[in-house]
Amino acid sequence: MSHYNARVIQRIEVSPALLVFRIAPDGWELPGFTPGQFAVLTLPGSAPRCAMCEPEDEAAPAEKLIKRAYSISSSSRVREFLEFYIALAPSGALTPRLFALKVGDGVWLGQKFSGLFTLRDVPSGRHVVLISTGTGLAPYVSMLRDELQCGGPRRFAVIHGARHSWELGYRSELMMLQSMCANMTYIPIISRPGAEPVPWSGRVGRIQDIWASRPLLQPWGFDPSPDDSHVFVCGQPGMVEEMTAVLQGEGFGEDAPGRHGEIHIERYW
Numbered sequence: 001m002s003h004y005n006a007r008v009i010q011r012i013e014v015s016p017a018l019l020v021f022r023i024a025p026d027g028w029e030l031p032g033f034t035p036g037q038f039a040v041l042t043l044p045g046s047a048p049r050c051a052m053c054e055p056e057d058e059a060a061p062a063e064k065l066i067k068r069a070y071s072i073s074s075s076s077r078v079r080e081f082l083e084f085y086i087a088l089a090p091s092g093a094l095t096p097r098l099f100a101l102k103v104g105d106g107v108w109l110g111q112k113f114s115g116l117f118t119l120r121d122v123p124s125g126r127h128v129v130l131i132s133t134g135t136g137l138a139p140y141v142s143m144l145r146d147e148l149q150c151g152g153p154r155r156f157a158v159i160h161g162a163r164h165s166w167e168l169g170y171r172s173e174l175m176m177l178q179s180m181c182a183n184m185t186y187i188p189i190i191s192r193p194g195a196e197p198v199p200w201s202g203r204v205g206r207i208q209d210i211w212a213s214r215p216l217l218q219p220w221g222f223d224p225s226p227d228d229s230h231v232f233v234c235g236q237p238g239m240v241e242e243m244t245a246v247l248q249g250e251g252f253g254e255d256a257p258g259r260h261g262e263i264h265i266e267r268y269w
């Protein structure tokens, strides 16, 4: 449809319910953004839902505009498109319509990018721990693509939880960064090892419990503390709340308007 202002130029299936979308502006230039920020995608109620999706909780009227925020996963240096990592909420309003989009289909892409979940206020001498479940990984991919200086003094660690290994999006890229960069640590965690087609040799459980086992002590040589590190947390609400409490118990303070802290939180829902 010609009235949309952007088009899907690539869709990469991580799993049937997880897609990486690349969306390019149609006839306008992408403004700049800071890694960690989000954009808004919009489709009308008249847009079809994907075949595998459930009926929505409450049917959206055809003319209704359904808008949702999505963290940008691409580097800010890429000017041709924005990349997003999106999970299907099967009975949701927007994602079943996004999952029905094919390459070339139109979508509205908000032209203003927002959010404070960025590395901007992290002093350059501090290390960075990026904790997520599911698509909460998206903002970190953008941060790493822009900010990781391989071999530099700032350490980055990505701790990413998913139910199954095949839901660990961006795993190859993160594994490659880890193998190339001594200052990058990647810790993938799955919670349902019984369903793996071949045995999983990595970590199993909940992020909160893995954190208690001090997973960075061996790769970093020390445990991150409020004096040397900032911790970002994004993903499933239970994990966010529990990790925040655990970190506060270790002396980290939550970053909030008017109060600088070492815990940075993005809440998706």
Ligand SMILES: Cc1cc2nc3c(=O)[nH]c(=O)nc-3n(C[C@H](O)[C@H](O)[C@H](O)COP(=O)(O)OP(=O)(O)OC[C@H]3O[C@@H](n4cnc5c(N)ncnc54)[C@H](O)[C@@H]3O)c2cc1C
Pocket (backbone or CB within 6 Å): 038, 068, 069, 070, 071, 072, 084, 085, 086, 087, 088, 089, 091, 092, 093, 094, 095, 096, 115, 134, 135, 136, 138, 139, 266, 267, 268, 269
């Ligand atoms: C700042 C911000 C950034 C966001 N970035 C992303 C992103 O990068 N990728 C992404 O997939 N979502 C992201 N979200 C969530 C997104 O905005 C939508 O809420 C989500 O896609 C569901 O939309 P929906 O209309 O299909 O479902 P709705 O009809 O709005 O139903 C919402 C329900 O879907 C579930 N849900 C919402 N988000 C997720 C999720 N990510 N994974 C699993 N279940 C979910 C929850 O149960 C929630 O109650 C972000 C939200 C915010 C506020």
